[in-house]
Amino acid sequence: MPQPSAQVTAAEISRIAGVTRATVSNWRRRHDDFPAPSGGTESSPLYDLEAVRGWLEARGQSSAATPSEELRTVLRIHGPGSGVAARLFPLVLATSRRSADELTALDELPDSDVIAHADSASAEVAVSVPEAEAVRFSADDVGALRALIRCVRDEGAQSALDVLAERELDDTASSGTYQTPAGLADLMARLLPGRTARVLDPACGSGTLLAAAARRGATELYGQDSLPVQAQRSAVRLLLSAADAQVTVRTGDTLRADAFPELMVGGVLCNPPYGDRDWGHEELAYDQRWAYGVPPRIESELAWTQHALAHLESGGHAVMVLPPATAARASGRRIRAELVRSGALRAVVGLPLGASAPLHIGMHVWVLQRPEPGGTDSKSVLFVDVSGDQREGPPSSPRDAYSRLRHRRTGVDWNTLSDEVLGHWTAYTDDPESFTDVPGAARAVPTIDLVDDLVDLTPARQVRAAPVDIDPAEVAEHAAEQLELLAASVNVLESAAGYEPWKAATESSQAWRTATVSDLVRGGALSLLRAAVPVGRGDSRTDSPGAHSTARPVLTASDIRNGARPSGTAEDLRTDAAHTVAAGDVLVRGVAGGSGIMARVADKADAEALLGHHIHLLRPDPARLDPWFLAGFLAADDNIAGASTGSTIVSVSPGRLRVPLLPLDEQRRYGAAFRRAYELRTAARRTAELAEETAQALLTGLTTGALLPPSEGPSA
Incomplete structure (x- = not known):
């Protein structure tokens, strides 16, 4: 049977052909043989993809789509329910072990040989x-x-893996398959003791948490997921990124059919599904895992919590x-009380909105430990609140609430957040008895104070209690x-904003050739x-940043977005092929979307840093291009939009970005203006912080009694 053809919009045609949407509109009007719409509406027509491709080829118009976009398009041609994406998962792992030359040679073989090689390669990794x-x-x-x-071959196995998973999850109409953000995954892995070698994720999803554990030194990784596509994706991802680890991933309903009933591990990392009423309450009522109480039907999360504890070795986290x-x-009060009394619950961390899906809810991180026989009972639980809710107060309007959520979706500074959480956690685990509470941020609450009629473990409520030991002089x-820092920053902001009026451009000055x-x-x-892609299994490069000193910072996409200095570490790169940033380089984020800065020029503080993932580095010839002129025009919203591809993840294709052709002197005038705007933006951000x-x-000083109100009001 002939394969069904996908339908594409005019915007998708423009990306395939590497032209503007206006050009596609001109083709439709001027060429009678341009394919007629095969679907959609009069205002938003859809075109048969194969007919469009044939028309473009007949005109000698080569495709400008990236390899990942081509793969995404081919999968669409097969249509929903074909299952082709799922069949390709093992092949991603197999092809990742081949060199670029071997893959080129394979692509040049006849169709029958390509099929034979694919069958053979998939069989090799099927186990x-x-x-x-x-x-x-x-x-x-x-x-x-x-x-x-x-x-x-061209973009790496991980890119291909993401496209397949995206398509297959669409095919199954799955919900709740959220990917744990990399920053949160790293934080959770770092909350495990450094000696943890064997780690389990009973709801492994895409494998993000287990991959983070591998980066922290875990050598045995176990995962299970109810969706076959997620289990396959997780297995392939871990085999690519954790080459030295033993990886075992199984498919199945974890609570009803545990794939590892006898497995005991030193660490469990898990971001389980929540709000699930059909988790097996009736058939699992007498399950041996419920050592702290039978979870109510609406408390599937407490079932997952006890499942995790049941797989922990004594003292495991x-x-x-x-x-x-x-x-x-209220329904989970008794189980929470038992977790607190037994010492199984060690800490609860309140995260900000946008830190993890669903983005409109501030999720919590629980740290649990299986009590050791004869061990010292824990007398307190650490609560850390980095949500910021008590500092902002209630939103003043729906618009304010939406604005806060939109900012938090893209504004989580994982480096700062992780340092704060880990700092409190380390201080607490080193000596719980002498832990010093931090007002509004962290507090060690005695267990006797928690086991009341509510057993409320919400961090924001627990950390608001004022500590006893406060030195007013220090406050x-x-x-x-x-106040001194703020005054200095205000002066900088005032200076950045104090330029002469900006003049309106004439119509002729905007008619640039690009x-x-x-x-x-x-x-x-x-x-x-x-930026170099992370090393995977079978790659000829090393699996660690051995060629780079771990002291060298890494410039991340988050640093560009926030106007910050390089904050990553070489350990995060997992490659020895990273480029080194030089002063005058133009840095462009590789993934568009959200707020923040898209491009900037590297200065002396950025020089010698390693180039992080998802960043494009453009090194201009200073005799022909001004760096700030280049950065300013590259970061323009319409420029980024025209050079972006993808739907879930919007990737910027740097080759498609356009730049006006202006004399160097004129470039420098624009460059100076772009730099002023950048300085104003960063100064405003720092002043607000x-x-x-x-x-x-x-x-805090006023509410804790450490500061007295001024005797006089503010000066006029």
Whole structure:
């Protein structure tokens, strides 16, 4: 049977052809043979993809789509329910073990040989990938096979893996398959003791948490997921990124059919599904795992919590992401009380909105420990609140609430948040008895104070209690220092904003001729360097940043977005092929979306840092291009939109970005203006942060009795 063809919009046609949407509109009007719409509406027509491709080829218009976009398009052609994406999972692992030359040679083989090689390669890795034993390919799959081979060769196995998972999850109409953010996964892995070698994730999803554990030194990784596509994705991802670890991933309903009933591990990391009423309450009523009480039907989260504890060795730790209702819901009070009394619950961390899906809820992180026989009973529980809710107060309007949520979705500074949480956790575990409470941020609450009629474990409520030991002199000194810093920052902001009026442009001054970055690269005006991809299994490079000193900072995409200095570590790169940033380089984030800065020019403070993932580095010839002129125009919203591809993850194709062709003197005028705007933006951000910190210091001092109100009101 002939393969069904996908339908594409005019915008998708423009990306495939590497032209603007206006050009596609011109083609429709001027060429009678342009394919007629095959669906959609009059205002939003859809076109048959194969007909469009045929028309473009007849005109000699080559495709400008990236390999990952080509793979995504080919999968769409197969249509929903084909299952081709799931069959390709083991092949991602197999092809990742081949060199670029071997993959090129494979792509050049006849169709029958490509199919034979794919069957053979999949069989070789089937034992490592759940439900991959019966994978067989046919002539209908050749297009997808070739697209996968090219994607792995040109963009890496992880890129191909993400496209397949995206498509297969769409096919199954699955919900709740949220991927744990990398920053949160790293934080959770770091909350485990450093000696933890064997780690289990009973709801492994995409494998993010287990991958984070591997980066922290775990050598045995075990995962289970109820969705076969998630289990396959997790297995392949771990085999790619954790080459030295023993990886075992199984498919199945974890609570009803535990794939590892006898397994005992040193650590459990888990971001389980929540709000699940059909988790097996009736058939599991007498399960031996419920050592702290039978979970009520509406408390599936407490079932997952006890499942994690049941798999821990004596003294082992579990770190879990749970919804805030788990900490306070009346139905779970008795189990929470038992977890506290027994010493199994060690800490609860309140996260900000946007830190983890669902983004509109501030999730909690629970740290649990299986009590050791004869060990010292824990006398307190650590509560850490980094949600910021008590500092902001209630939103003033729905618009304010939406604004806060939108900021938090993209504004979580994981480095700062992790340092704060880990600092409190380390101080607490070193000596719980002498832990010093931090007002509004961290507090060790005695267990006897928690086991009451509510057993409310909400961090924001527990940390608001004022500590007893406060040195008023220290609080006053800190407040004075904050006020000085704020005053200095206000002066910087005032200076950044104090420029002469900006003049309106004439119509003729905007009629620029432009060139793409690809054109400028071919003309030698600049060099384009891309961030190295993480090393996977079978890669010829090392699996650690051995060639780089671990003391060298890494410039991350988050640093660019927030206007911050390089904050990553070489350990995060997992490659020895990272580029080094030089002063004058133009840095562009590789993934668009959200707020923040898209591009900036590296200065002396950025020089010698390693280039992190998802960043494009453009190194202009200063005799032909001004760096700030280049950065300013590259970061323009319409420029980024025109050079972006993808739906779930919007990737920026740097070669498609356009730059006006102006004389160097004129470039420098624009460059100076762009730099002023950048300085204004960063100064405003820093001033806002200092204002928030200063106000919080004053409020805390006043409410705890450490500061007295001024005898006089504010000066006029």
